[in-house]
Every structure is written in structure tokens, then in C-alpha cells.
Amino acid sequence: MNQLLCLLLAATPTANAMAAYMASLPQEIAALVATDDCQLPDEFSIQNFVAESANGGKTLDSFEFGFLDDSTTVDTSCLFNSTSKAVNNDGRTPRYSCNDARVNFIWQNGSLTLIEGVCAGEDGAADYEASGTAPVAITCTGGNGTTANNATATGGSNCKADSADIQAKFFSIQPVAPKFE
The missing domain is CATH 2.40.350.20 (AOC barrel-like)
Known part of the structure; x- marks a missing residue:
């Protein structure tokens, strides 16, 4: 259980950084990335x-x-x-x-x-x-x-x-x- 908690806590900054990066992208680019065209x-x-x-x-x-x-x-x-x-x-x-x-x-x-x-x-x-x-x-x-x-x-x-x-x-x-x- 402790190992799972540590893994989740370790992944949180990466997930937050990716969410912030995607949020800062213009909608047009975010849409391209979502469809694997970019x-x-x-x-x-x-x-x-x-x-x-x-x-x-x-x-x-x-x-x-x-x-x-x-x-x-x-x-x-x-x-x-x-x-x-x-x-x-x-x-x-x-x-x-x-x-x-x-x-x-x-x-x-x-x-x-x-x-x-x-x-x-x-x-x-x-x-x-x-x-x-x-x-x-x-x-x-x-x-x-x-x-x-x-x-x-x-x-x-x-x-x-x-x-x-x-x-x-x-x-x-x-x-x-x-x-x-």
C-alpha cells in the first residue's frame, strides 16, 4: 500500500505539469495532439x-x-x-x-x-x-x-x-x- 501511495505521489508533479502544458496550448494544437495528427x-x-x-x-x-x-x-x-x-x-x-x-x-x-x-x-x-x-x-x-x-x-x-x-x-x-x- 505504501509503495502505491509513493508511486502516486511521485507521478503527481508530472501529471500536473502535463495538464498545465496542455492547458497553455492553443485549442487548435491541443485538438491536433488529441487526434495523434501532431x-x-x-x-x-x-x-x-x-x-x-x-x-x-x-x-x-x-x-x-x-x-x-x-x-x-x-x-x-x-x-x-x-x-x-x-x-x-x-x-x-x-x-x-x-x-x-x-x-x-x-x-x-x-x-x-x-x-x-x-x-x-x-x-x-x-x-x-x-x-x-x-x-x-x-x-x-x-x-x-x-x-x-x-x-x-x-x-x-x-x-x-x-x-x-x-x-x-x-x-x-x-x-x-x-x-x-
């Missing part, structure tokens, strides 16, 4: 983040990483370099596409924001975007042999995330912004 993502992983920097990690000249979302089975690689072109031109912060175009990213202030298109409409394109942000702590070596913690680093540096697998949660779901041409 899989809402919950968590994602940034894997094997590596970069190059000319100034010891203060800014990144190029970087690449893997993106994994187990709930939607999206597994793709993402790359930014001097030839990367933003996929939006609507005045918002520039976003860049991963190999799987359902996933875009923004690198800003040492963090990656991942945007995943979800809930495809009749045209096959995502009607909603889930987004989440993860800080990416990096260490850089090379150039003159210093690390990113040393402000005197000069020359080309190879950088990598301090963790090979960074876990984060999606915290927002919004309709896809209209495209203006």
Missing part, C-alpha cells in the same frame, strides 16, 4: 558541438553540431560558416537551417536556440514551431596555445563544447510566421 516535441539534444574561432572563442567563425529530438525522431546535422545564408529575411534575428529543413538554429551570446517545425498541415509544411534554448559552454585551444578563458588568445582556435551531449527543453510553441517575398 507530435509535440519536449526535449532535444545538441551533440558534438565543435567550432573554429579567430579570437580564442569570443566569436565563432564556423561551427557544427548534431540535433536530436527523440519524440519526433528528428536527427540531423547543423553547420554555420562564412557561406551560410539566413533562411529568414523578415527583420527577426537571422536563423540558419540544418540539413533537415524542419530544424533551424540561432547562435547568440553563447547559446543555441533550436526551432523545430511541427504539426504539418495539409500542404505538408509545419504549421507550428517549437523552440528552446541551451547555453553552450566551450573551451578553445590552438592559436598561441591558450584557452578561451585567457583573453590574450590570438590566432585560429579549435573549440568544442564542454559536454558532448547538451540536453534542453522546448519552452515555446507558436504558429509559423507568414513568409513575405
Whole structure:
């Protein structure tokens, strides 16, 4: 009996969190989820983040990483370099596409924001975007042999995330912004 009570008490926060999450969703999305026409993502992983920097990690000249979302089975690689072109031109912060175009990213202030298109409409394109942000702590070596913690680093540096697998949660779901041409 005590074990059952403990199990019920342990499950209560999860049930409450799911109820709150579903209550905060627009009715349209909640209806899609109820009919299994839409899989809402919950968590994602940034894997094997590596970069190059000319100034010891203060800014990144190029970087690449893997993106994994187990709930939607999206597994793709993402790359930014001097030839990367933003996929939006609507005045918002520039976003860049991963190999799987359902996933875009923004690198800003040492963090990656991942945007995943979800809930495809009749045209096959995502009607909603889930987004989440993860800080990416990096260490850089090379150039003159210093690390990113040393402000005197000069020359080309190879950088990598301090963790090979960074876990984060999606915290927002919004309709896809209209495209203006």
C-alpha cells in the first residue's frame, strides 16, 4: 500500500505539469495532439558541438553540431560558416537551417536556440514551431596555445563544447510566421 501511495505521489508533479502544458496550448494544437495528427516535441539534444574561432572563442567563425529530438525522431546535422545564408529575411534575428529543413538554429551570446517545425498541415509544411534554448559552454585551444578563458588568445582556435551531449527543453510553441517575398 505504501509503495502505491509513493508511486502516486511521485507521478503527481508530472501529471500536473502535463495538464498545465496542455492547458497553455492553443485549442487548435491541443485538438491536433488529441487526434495523434501532431507530435509535440519536449526535449532535444545538441551533440558534438565543435567550432573554429579567430579570437580564442569570443566569436565563432564556423561551427557544427548534431540535433536530436527523440519524440519526433528528428536527427540531423547543423553547420554555420562564412557561406551560410539566413533562411529568414523578415527583420527577426537571422536563423540558419540544418540539413533537415524542419530544424533551424540561432547562435547568440553563447547559446543555441533550436526551432523545430511541427504539426504539418495539409500542404505538408509545419504549421507550428517549437523552440528552446541551451547555453553552450566551450573551451578553445590552438592559436598561441591558450584557452578561451585567457583573453590574450590570438590566432585560429579549435573549440568544442564542454559536454558532448547538451540536453534542453522546448519552452515555446507558436504558429509559423507568414513568409513575405
